[in-house]
Structure formats: C-alpha cells, structure tokens
Amino acid sequence: MMENKAELHTPKGSEKLRGQNRIRLLGILFSASFFAIAVQLGQLTLKPKVAPANPELAAHETPIPRPDIIDRNGVVMATDIAVASLFADPRKIIDMDEAVESLTATMPDLDSKALRQKLMAPGRAFVWLKRQVSPEERDAVYNLGIPGVGYVNERKRVYPLGRLAAHTIGYVDVDTKGIAGIEKFLDDQGALYTASLTEPETSTSAPAQLAMDTRIQHAVTDEVAKAVIKFRAKAGGGIVMDTETGEILAMASLPDYNPNSDDKRLTSDQQNKLTSGVYELGSVIKAVTFAMAFDYGTATLTSKYDTRSNLIIGNARISDFHAQRRILTVPEVFTNSSNIGTAKMALQVGVENHVEFLRRVGLLDRLITEVPESAKPLLPKHWSKLASVTAAFGHGFAVQPLQGLSVVSDLINGGMAIPPTFLKRTKEEADVLAHRIVKPETSEKMRYLFRLNVEEGTASKADVLGYRVGGKTGTAEKVVNGRYSKEKSLATFIGAFPMDHPKYAIFVMLDEPHATPETYGFATAGWNAVPTASKIIERIAPLLGVTPVFTAEDLVKLEKQAKAAKKNG
Amino acid sequence: MVKVFNALLVMGLLVSAFFLYSLEHSTRGLERQIAKMKTGVSNQRESIKLLNAEWSSLTRPERLQKLAEDRLKLKAITASQIVSVADLSSKIPDHPVVKLDDQGTDPIGDILAKMQ
Numbered sequence: 001m002m003e004n005k006a007e008l009h010t011p012k013g014s015e016k017l018r019g020q021n022r023i024r025l026l027g028i029l030f031s032a033s034f035f036a037i038a039v040q041l042g043q044l045t046l047k048p049k050v051a052p053a054n055p056e057l058a059a060h061e062t063p064i065p066r067p068d069i070i071d072r073n074g075v076v077m078a079t080d081i082a083v084a085s086l087f088a089d090p091r092k093i094i095d096m097d098e099a100v101e102s103l104t105a106t107m108p109d110l111d112s113k114a115l116r117q118k119l120m121a122p123g124r125a126f127v128w129l130k131r132q133v134s135p136e137e138r139d140a141v142y143n144l145g146i147p148g149v150g151y152v153n154e155r156k157r158v159y160p161l162g163r164l165a166a167h168t169i170g171y172v173d174v175d176t177k178g179i180a181g182i183e184k185f186l187d188d189q190g191a192l193y194t195a196s197l198t199e200p201e202t203s204t205s206a207p208a209q210l211a212m213d214t215r216i217q218h219a220v221t222d223e224v225a226k227a228v229i230k231f232r233a234k235a236g237g238g239i240v241m242d243t244e245t246g247e248i249l250a251m252a253s254l255p256d257y258n259p260n261s262d263d264k265r266l267t268s269d270q271q272n273k274l275t276s277g278v279y280e281l282g283s284v285i286k287a288v289t290f291a292m293a294f295d296y297g298t299a300t301l302t303s304k305y306d307t308r309s310n311l312i313i314g315n316a317r318i319s320d321f322h323a324q325r326r327i328l329t330v331p332e333v334f335t336n337s338s339n340i341g342t343a344k345m346a347l348q349v350g351v352e353n354h355v356e357f358l359r360r361v362g363l364l365d366r367l368i369t370e371v372p373e374s375a376k377p378l379l380p381k382h383w384s385k386l387a388s389v390t391a392a393f394g395h396g397f398a399v400q401p402l403q404g405l406s407v408v409s410d411l412i413n414g415g416m417a418i419p420p421t422f423l424k425r426t427k428e429e430a431d432v433l434a435h436r437i438v439k440p441e442t443s444e445k446m447r448y449l450f451r452l453n454v455e456e457g458t459a460s461k462a463d464v465l466g467y468r469v470g471g472k473t474g475t476a477e478k479v480v481n482g483r484y485s486k487e488k489s490l491a492t493f494i495g496a497f498p499m500d501h502p503k504y505a506i507f508v509m510l511d512e513p514h515a516t517p518e519t520y521g522f523a524t525a526g527w528n529a530v531p532t533a534s535k536i537i538e539r540i541a542p543l544l545g546v547t548p549v550f551t552a553e554d555l556v557k558l559e560k561q562a563k564a565a566k567k568n569g
Numbered sequence: 570m571v572k573v574f575n576a577l578l579v580m581g582l583l584v585s586a587f588f589l590y591s592l593e594h595s596t597r598g599l600e601r602q603i604a605k606m607k608t609g610v611s612n613q614r615e616s617i618k619l620l621n622a623e624w625s626s627l628t629r630p631e632r633l634q635k636l637a638e639d640r641l642k643l644k645a646i647t648a649s650q651i652v653s654v655a656d657l658s659s660k661i662p663d664h665p666v667v668k669l670d671d672q673g674t675d676p677i678g679d680i681l682a683k684m685q
Contacts, residue, residue, distance in 0.1 A: 068618075076625040082615055160626035204614075218630030466648030539645060548648035558649050 066157070066176055067186065067197045068207040069169055071214045072249075072424050076207075078169055078183070080155040080176070084138040086129040090119045092148030099146045103129065106140045131174050132156045157183075159259045165217050167272035168210070168251055168371060168422055171259040179264075181272075182210065182422060185370045193423075209424045211247030216240055219539040221252040224508065227532040228254055231513035231523070237274045238536060239402060239507040243409045243496060245430040246418035248369075249504070249544075251275075251402070273511070276373035278398035282476025283337045283458075283525075284494045285394030285404065289346050290334060290449060291411045292357040294442040298348040301445055303330050305341040313386045318343050321475070321524075322458070334449045335457030337473065339393045346392030347385070354388045361410065361437050362417065367403040370422045375400055394474060401492070401509055408472075408494045409505035412450060415443040451499040461530040462495055464537045465558055466548030470502070471495025471533065473525035478512070488512050491525035493533045498546055508533040654684055 069078035093099050096119060104112045107130060118127050129149065133141075138151050157172045170181015178184035186194045186208060197206040220238040228236040240250040253272045257264065271277065293299035306327050311318040322336050333341030346354055358364050366376040378398040380387035390396035402420060410417045415438040418430050450470030454463050459471045474492040477484040491510045496502040508529045519527035541548070550558070626632075637643060652660050 075628075076621050079618055079622045081619055081622060158622055160622045160624075161629045162626075162631070164629060164631060215630055218634070222631075222634065464648060466651075538647065541648070542646050542651065547653065548651050550649070 065198060065203060065205040066155070066172075067194060067205040069182060070207045070209050071212045071217075072210065072247075073213060073215075074209075075161075075214045077161055077165065077210070077212075077214070078157060078159050081158055083132045083154055083156040084135070084151040085131045085154045086133055086138065086141055086149065086151045088119060088127050088129050088146075088150075089148040090121070090124050090127060093119065094147060096120070099149070102144050102146065103141065103149075106144060107133075107137060161214060162260065163256050163258050164214060164221060165212060165251070166256050166259045167253050167274075168212060168248075169259065170371070171264060180373065181371050182208070184372045188372065190370060210422055211242070211245075211249060211424045212251075212422065213249050213543070215543050216540045217250040217252065219543070220250040220536055221254070221256075223532055223536045223539065224252055224510075225254055226535075227508075227510060227513075227528060231510060231516060231519075231528045233510040233513040233528075235269060235273055235511040237401060237507075237509040237511075238532075239274060239405050240536070240540065241405060241409055241420060241505045241507075243413035243502050243505050244418070245425050245427055246406070246409075246420045246433075247425050248402075248420055248422050250540075251422075272371070272373055273509070274401045274507075275367075275369070275371055276375050276400075278375045278378050278400055279490055279492075279509075280395050280398045280476045280479075281401065281404045281492055282394040282474035282490065283339075284408065284472045284474035284492050286334070286337065286342045286392070286474075287408050287411060287446065287450070287472050287494070288358070288361060288363065289342050289392040290330070291361075291438050291442050291446055292349055292354065293345040294445050295357070295438045296349050296353060299330055299345050301330050301448070304328065305330070305333055305338070305344050307333070307338050307340040311340050311343050311389070313343075313389055316386055316390075318389065331449060331452055334472075335453050337458050342393045343389040346389055351383055351385055351388040354391070355383050358391070361407045363397075363399055363403065363407055367400050367406065367420070369402070369420055377403070394476060401507060404492075405494055405505055405507040409496070409502075410437055412443055412446050412470075412496055412502045412505070415440050447499055447502060450496060454495070454499075458524075458526045459493065459495065459530050461526060462493065462534045462537070464497075464534050464541070465554045466550050467537055467541045467546055468498040468500055468549065469495055469534070469537055470497065470499035471506075471530070473530055475524040475526075489523065491523070491529040493525055493529040495533055495537075497537055497541065498549070503546070504540075504544060506533055506536060508536065654681060657681065 066080055068076060068080070070076055088099075090096075096116070100112055100116050100119065103115065104110050110130065115129070118124075121127075129141075130137075132154065133151075141149065142151065155176060157176050159166070159169060159171070166181075168181055170183040170185075171179055172183050173179050178187040182190075194205075194208070197208060199205065220240060224236040224238045227233070235254060237253045238250065239248060239252075241248050251272075251274055253274050255270050257266055257270045273279075290299075304327050307320060307323075308325050308327070318339050320336070320338050320340055322338070324332070324336055324338065328336065328338055328341050330341075330345075332338075333345070349357070355364070364377060364379060366374055368374055377400070380391070380396050387396055406420045409420075415436055416434040417437045418434045447470065450472060451468065452470075453459050453473075454469050454471055458473045462469050462471050472494055474490075474494075476490045476492070477486065478488040478490055479485070480488055489512065491513050493508045494505070495507075496505045510525075510529050510532070513523050513528045515521045515523040515527075
C-alpha cells in the first residue's frame, strides 16, 4: 500500500535517490550505535570498576590479623602459625564403627568412647574431631579417606619462649581469643591499639612491641627461682622498671605456667602475684612516709625522733624489730627501719594529710596497666589515727606489688608520677603523661636515704660494687587467722640504681621464706630478698648499659674480696 | 568499491579479534602467575614466621644459659671487669710484653684513637 502511494506521488527518477538516502541514514544510525558500544567496551576494558562500593562492608569481611608480640629488641614472644583442625559431618559417615576405629588408630590420644558419643549425637552436622593437629596427623587422617571427615586450616598461637614472661603475655583460647595478659589487652581495652597495627593492604599486622627485655626477664626469673628454692619460699616475684619512662622491663611471678600447654587451669599459686595479688608490703612503704614528711616540711634530714619507748595508740603498741632504744636522726630511722620513728613522722603530718598524700601518689586507687589482671588495694574502712600510723610502716593496707614499686620509682626519679606500662614507650611520650607528685628536693633526699640504707643499713647486702645501688627492705608479717604471724612473712626489697641518677628500679619479693644455716637463722628481707636483688642487679646492669663507677672505698673492698677469693680458691 | 571496503573491514575484524584474544590469553597467563606468586609469598611469609618462632625458641635465654653452663667455662661478668676507654692504657698486663716497634702497626690503638 505504502509503495503504491509513493509511486503515485513521486517521479520515477528521484525514487532511486530516496532509497539510497534511506540506506545511508540506516548506515549512519548503525555505525553511531556500534561506535557507542565500542567506546563503552573500550572504557570498561581499560578502566575496570573496583569492586567494593561500601568500604565499611569490605573491612568487616577480612578478619583483623592478630599481631605478633615482640620484646623491646624484636625477639618474637608470641606468633601465629598455620595448623589444621579436623572435623566430621556425622550424617555423611557411612560406617560409624569403622570410622571410629580407624580414627582412634591414627590418633591414639583420642578417646574412642567420647568420640563415638560425639559422632552419634543426633542432628549434628558438624563436630570437631581434634583441633590444631600436626601436618603429619592431618595427612594421615586425610589418607584414611573416611567420607564426611575433613580439615580446615586454622591459626594457632605459639609462645616460643615457653614459660618466660608467661604472666605478662598471657594466653589465648583455642579460638585465638585473648584470655589473659597482653593477649587479652589486644582484644579488649587495647582493641584500638591492635587496629592501629594492622596493614589492610597486605592483611597483615605490625607486631605489638613490649617494653620487656627478654634477657632481663630471664635474669630476674632465674635468680628469683633460685631464691625460692634456696629459702624454701612459697612464691616469689621480681620486677625491673625504667624510672624515667615507666616501662616494665621484666616482671616475673613464680610459680608460673607454660602458655603452650593445652590445659591451662591455673591454681591460685600460679596467678600473677605482682598485679593480681595485693600484699601488705611492710617497711618498704616507709619510703612513702618519709617522702610525705619531707614534702609537707614536717621533717628534714636532721630531725630527731625518740624511739626509747614503744608508742601506744589506743590499745595498740608499736615497737621496733631492730630496736635501738635511743633518739634517732631521720637517716637513722630509715636505716634501722624504726616503726616508732616512722609512726611519729606520720603523726606529725596528720591523718588527713597522710590520706591525701597516699591518694596523690596513687596508693589508694587500683593501678591499671595493659595487663588486665589488676587487683584493687585493700584499705582500712576508716582512716583513724591508728590506721594512719600502721599505714606509715606498710601495715593495715595492701596494694599490688607493682604499685608499690611504681610509687617508689616516682619518688626517686625526681618526683614525677609516670604510669607504668608494659608497652614500649619513649622518654618524650612518658614526659607527656608525667605529673609532679613531690618536690625535686624531696626526691633528692629520698635518693640519699636509699643509698645510705644500702651503704650501712638493712639492705647492705644489695651493694653491688660499682653500680651504686640504693634500696629499702621490708619484712611484713602475714595475717594468719586474723592475727599477725611470727613465722610467716613476706620479704620484700625495693631498690634502684645507679643512685646518683636512678634509671632502673627493682623489686624482689619472697613469700614465706625460711631461714637457712647461711642466714644464721634469720628469715628477714635483708638476708633473702636483698641478696637476690643484688644478684639480679649484677647480671642485668651490664645488659642495661650502666657504667660502673668505683670509689676509693669500693676499690679497697674489691681488693679484699679478690684476696679472700684467692685464699679459698 | 564497497566489496573492497567490506573485505578490508573483515580483515580488520579478524586482525583485531586475533590481537584481542592473544592479549587476553597472555593476561590470563599473567594473572595465573600473579596468583601463584601471591601464594608463594604468603607461603614464604608463613615459613619466615615459623622460622622466626623457631629461632626465638632456640635462642631463648633459659636454653642458652643451660648450654653455656654445660659447655663453656665462662663466668658471669662482674662490674670490676668493665673499664672505660680512657682507663684502658693503665690496664694493659705486663706479660706478655707488647712490642709495638716490632709489630710496626697498632690496630687497636688506632681504633681507640678514633673513638676518642
């Protein structure tokens, strides 16, 4: 019809031309659309669109890798290795008896009864046979060819150093979730820190670097372990801390445990006594009382205190262990560890100021570090005059041993409170966190007293010639059935070196040490905790780069020692 | 004219198709290579980790101490054995006598001079 109409209205010559025009138009249209497709195709091949439109979703898909834990020198303390875990789908197992038999034959430690029970449980589609098996075991089971038994690759946390620093590092459960120590910190409070270590591009993670030095950690552990055996103590502990940065270079609590073992039901003895336990630290706390008296200006190095008679407060009588029965100067009160003298110093300051000072140095609050196991201090319910006086010489209130060391470290480092840390920290970072708690002059006096106490006081056995050690001992009687026991005590030593500019603070604790023939029947700190500290310092000072300096007196002593050694040897 | 043009287009099509497929083929090859290398890298990383852990376990201080006590006749260092560079010259033992003139050079002395 259309053709006919066109024929009617158009002349014959122009009809051909019209048809050609139409073809041309079609050609242009086609080539235009093909061109558009080609351009689009080219664009897609040259610039492929990158997949995730929603970055948040993508971040959740890849699990955050667990960082390794390394010490301050880069020694690996905890790392992940690849292992296989065997599982079974009971519905797919055809011959249950044969499966159980061959599985227990290849893995003798599997209990056939328990395994059968697990596999027979109705409605289960997934059962772990054994987690974290060795590659050989995995291949052996795989080669059995039991239908429904397979394996998945998993990551296992290992601690190459074994027991060393187990309390600080902590451990993870079978699903590599942190349960204790730094491992728990990485999952919980430290999650932000952990996230900051991850490198999403390579889906790896930078290691978490601790302040700890494994060499020092070992020296402390080794010497404390020897002391625990020698003095038949129930437990022991040692800490080494950098006074300027608050870094904890070593912390050993004995008895310890092996974080690599599968069964980690720790007995109460195996807990970390240095942070998760609180103790009445005894005479080492006198250092705090002295600093308080100096800082309030109620006592100077030349003040004198009458210790001739016991101090009576209410029904309580305060007496001295190393009784002198004379008027003592302040340094003498310190070196003789006089309870009476210290109590009188606290009385001069007054209860209110005493409590205020204890709060200022941080002995009344729970010390919180990266290691989550931290105990709250045990404080008197009511700060009476008697409570204040007993607190002055370290009784009637209990704190974490780490807390005690940290406070003493703050008192002698120039008077700046620096929160202790298990993570590596620079001096600049520490300075930002620091705040003043006592005057520099007070700190100067404390250094003098600490050094004097080693030169001629209760801590004389700590004097490692050349390293200028200073320290204070404490022998706290333990409370047994509500009474202070005469036999059971806690021997402690808090010291620092080199005393002219204290850089390292050290704490040693022995729980219920016994007297030995060598100690002439004494079980006080001066005879056990102090020599232990001295041995530790002798071992770690060269590692820490402390240059020994000898006075003329030291040289004379050294010569005598050498002569004595020649005679014996 | 149109025939020639068409023939050229067909030729072009064949050439570009061949080019495209060879390109894609080599791309696939490279992709396989990348994947292989990636698994290789992650395997190597894994073994580095394992070796690091092993190294750490073998050099743990507890083990070294035991080995040193069993095999070596060394004692722990004492403070009096540490001497500063400045005091070193006064600590030279009398025997055996050091004859610098015979030696001609003094390598240790040179190092000390450099340090000071």
